[in-house]
Amino acid sequence: MIRVDEKGFYGKFGGAYIPEMLHPNIEELRDNYESIVASEEFQQEFQLLLRDFVGRPTPLYFASRLSETFGAKIYLKREDLCHTGAHKVNNTIGQIILAKKLGKKRIIAETGAGQHGVATATVCALMGMDCTVYMGELDIERQRPNVERMKILGAKVVPATSGSKTLKDATNEAMRQWINNPVDTHYIIGSVVGPHPYPEMVARFQSVISEEMKWQLKEKEGRENPDLVIACVGGGSNAAGAFYHYYNTPDVRLIAAEAAGMGISSGKSAATTVLGTPGILHGSKTILMQTEDGQVVEPHSISAGLDYPGIGPVHAHLFDIGRGEFVAVEDEDAMKAGILLSRTEGIIPAIETAHAIHALNLIEYRSDDVIVINLSGRGDKDLETYIKWGGY
Amino acid sequence: MNRIHYLFNNKKERVLSIYFTAGFPHLEDTILVMEAIQAGGADIIEIGVPYSDPIADGPTIQDSNKIALDNGMSMKVLFEQLKGFRAKIHIPVVLMGYLNPIIQFGMEDFCKKCKEVGIDGLIVPDLPMQQYLDEFKSLFEEYGLVNTFLISPQTSEKRIREIDENTDGFIYMVSSHAITGAKSGISEEQIIYFKRVQEMNLKNPRLIGFGISDAETFTTASRYSHGAIIGSAFIKTVKDSKNLSEDIKNYLQSVLKN
Ligand SMILES: Cc1ncc(COP(=O)(O)O)c(C=O)c1O
Numbered sequence: 191m192i193r194v195d196e197k198g199f200y201g202k203f204g205g206a207y208i209p210e211m212l213h214p215n216i217e218e219l220r221d222n223y224e225s226i227v228a229s230e231e232f233q234q235e236f237q238l239l240l241r242d243f244v245g246r247p248t249p250l251y252f253a254s255r256l257s258e259t260f261g262a263k264i265y266l267k268r269e270d271l272c273h274t275g276a277h278k279v280n281n282t283i284g285q286i287i288l289a290k291k292l293g294k295k296r297i298i299a300e301t302g303a304g305q306h307g308v309a310t311a312t313v314c315a316l317m318g319m320d321c322t323v324y325m326g327e328l329d330i331e332r333q334r335p336n337v338e339r340m341k342i343l344g345a346k347v348v349p350a351t352s353g354s355k356t357l358k359d360a361t362n363e364a365m366r367q368w369i370n371n372p373v374d375t376h377y378i379i380g381s382v383v384g385p386h387p388y389p390e391m392v393a394r395f396q397s398v399i400s401e402e403m404k405w406q407l408k409e410k411e412g413r414e415n416p417d418l419v420i421a422c423v424g425g426g427s428n429a430a431g432a433f434y435h436y437y438n439t440p441d442v443r444l445i446a447a448e449a450a451g452m453g454i455s456s457g458k459s460a461a462t463t464v465l466g467t468p469g470i471l472h473g474s475k476t477i478l479m480q481t482e483d484g485q486v487v488e489p490h491s492i493s494a495g496l497d498y499p500g501i502g503p504v505h506a507h508l509f510d511i512g513r514g515e516f517v518a519v520e521d522e523d524a525m526k527a528g529i530l531l532s533r534t535e536g537i538i539p540a541i542e543t544a545h546a547i548h549a550l551n552l553i554e555y556r557s558d559d560v561i562v563i564n565l566s567g568r569g570d571k572d573l574e575t576y577i578k579w580g581g582y
Numbered sequence: 583m584n585r586i587h588y589l590f591n592n593k594k595e596r597v598l599s600i601y602f603t604a605g606f607p608h609l610e611d612t613i614l615v616m617e618a619i620q621a622g623g624a625d626i627i628e629i630g631v632p633y634s635d636p637i638a639d640g641p642t643i644q645d646s647n648k649i650a651l652d653n654g655m656s657m658k659v660l661f662e663q664l665k666g667f668r669a670k671i672h673i674p675v676v677l678m679g680y681l682n683p684i685i686q687f688g689m690e691d692f693c694k695k696c697k698e699v700g701i702d703g704l705i706v707p708d709l710p711m712q713q714y715l716d717e718f719k720s721l722f723e724e725y726g727l728v729n730t731f732l733i734s735p736q737t738s739e740k741r742i743r744e745i746d747e748n749t750d751g752f753i754y755m756v757s758s759h760a761i762t763g764a765k766s767g768i769s770e771e772q773i774i775y776f777k778r779v780q781e782m783n784l785k786n787p788r789l790i791g792f793g794i795s796d797a798e799t800f801t802t803a804s805r806y807s808h809g810a811i812i813g814s815a816f817i818k819t820v821k822d823s824k825n826l827s828e829d830i831k832n833y834l835q836s837v838l839k840n
Contacts, residue, residue, distance in 0.1 A: 210711075472637075485651060486634045
């Protein structure tokens with residue numbers, strides 16, 4: 191069974207390795223979130239907003255030309271059609287309602303690609319909450335449209351200037367600011383990372399993806415289970431959402447696409463399961479890229495959302511027990527896959543998502559397999575990167 | 583007897599602990615800085631093992647960590663440098679380091695090395711109490727290492743009592759809701775918190791850290807505890823120093839003057 195235990199572990203991975211200063215915050219969350227999330231009041235508000243604000247259910251779209259190209263039955267789960275343009279908003283809607291119920295007044299968040307930052311700024315505007323988003327200086331440069339979107343929505347965007355100036359450093363900075371403001375502030379983590387209960391909580395808010403996939407496939411294919419689900423993995427929230435209701439159905443293959451950056455052995459990569467080893471990052475035991483001395487290695491990916499040296503503990507567990515199949519996709523191949531999807535289906539994907547498309551080239555499948563690719567986001571935010579790359 | 587126990591048996595007030603980052607400002611400064619801290623009259627030396635992602639630390643200590651790593655500092659290098667330091671240093675020495683580098687070194691090997699070179703205690707800010715009790719307490723005890731827990735203004739009375747139960751060195755009182763180096767001066771609100779903990783009559787001595795920088799803050803903190811810990815302000819002192827021994831001595835004199 192793949193399930194989190196009461197101490198927050200998935201097998202060997204997870205837990206809450208946090209400074210004592212964060213203990214009261216984490217304890218408050220841990221002791222309250224399950225009962226709040228299970229309450230009818232929460233569920234009503236959550237479901238209503240997912241439907242009327244986010245636009246759920248998102249379509250499960252049969253991609254006929256892509257299917258022809260690859261020789262399989264390929265469906266796209268259209269998270270790119272969520273309000274704000276990616277799956278990230280499923281989680282921020284859940285956490286903002288939770289934060290309100292906990293009586294919090296301020297929200298902080300980290301962001302890589304800016305999608306989580308935008309999704310957080312959006313729900314803060316929706317609820318009238320003060321919002322500060324920490325973002326690596328490098329990411330501020332390469333995801334400019336999202337920075338401006340956050341500002342338009344009324345959020346403050348604070349650059350993280352340490353380390354690689356990307357997602358890892360933005361996460362460090364958000365954690366520091368949470369230590370500095372422990373009473374009135376809720377930290378909305380954007381992926382299935384961080385100390386328990388975040389990984390499971392975020393996965394549950396994202397699990398609406400596979401919940402919908404089940405009944406949508408039933409309608410279209412007469413069965414709830416596909417043969418394969420493919421998703422990209424930065425921290426792993428869209429993958430966790432797409433895998434969630436299939437974790438314990440061994441017939442469904444779970445494919446996770448990591449970012450290989452400029453190549454596994456180039457020294458500029460973010461392929462965590464290939465290059466990483468067990469250790470502790472951002473409050474949980476997981477697999478991370480590190481030196482022999484336990485210093486975290488600075489990752490690289492052309493997609494800011496996958497530019498992270500770890501993966502969520504649930505993915506470390508899926509990898510460890512062989513339940514998940516992990517593939518590593520290089521920058522160049524991801525960009526080409528983005529163009530391919532644009533031209534075969536008329537959908538420009540986020541570059542994160544394009545990694546999941548290229549995974550089709552790296553795995554074996556049968557021509558009658560039903561494959562669902564989780565289309566985690568759209569490419570509007572990445573236009574500048576597509577333009578700079580230029581290979582179209 | 584562990585030097586930390588010996589110290590607090592004999593000194594109940596104005597205990598001064600100084601934090602510095604190993605390998606900062608230069609790789610080979612470690613022993614020199616330790617000698618100067620001892621000569622300057624401090625009671626405890628806290629050696630920070632640098633880490634790439636120090637989430638409980640503010641900009642000053644983040645910078646010193648980064649520079650130390652760039653200089654080539656690592657756990658292995660540090661233990662090499664610390665060989666034989668007990669010939670010169672007689673005051674308690676505590677290692678402060680984040681959990682991941684320790685785990686990669688191997689917790690048992692780490693504890694063994696600490697004992698070998700003469701370390702008295704550990705501060706691992708991201709090692710939570712439960713994990714310590716479940717996985718590491720017996721190791722720490724086997725190698726004679728005193729573990730130090732942090733508490734903050736948000737820590738509940740119940741949890742402070744649990745922490746007091748589960749340590750026998752000293753309790754590290756984080757002075758405010760803050761990462762290191764975040765604030766200067768001591769507010770009314772902080773004093774209320776200091777008094778509240780003082781009145782709990784804990785069995786362990788308490789040192790107040792974070793935001794202590796000079797004679798005034800040291801003296802104020804010492805009024806409500808057994809003493810204080812200085813980190814960021816010390817790092818600033820050594821950062822651009824041309825004469826470490828002299829500058830450290832002068833700085834400590836300025837802090838310790840009554
Ligand atoms: C469109 C899109 N997909 C994927 C990700 C990666 O995050 P995760 O692995 O948590 O789904 C991001 C992150 O910003 C994103 O914007």
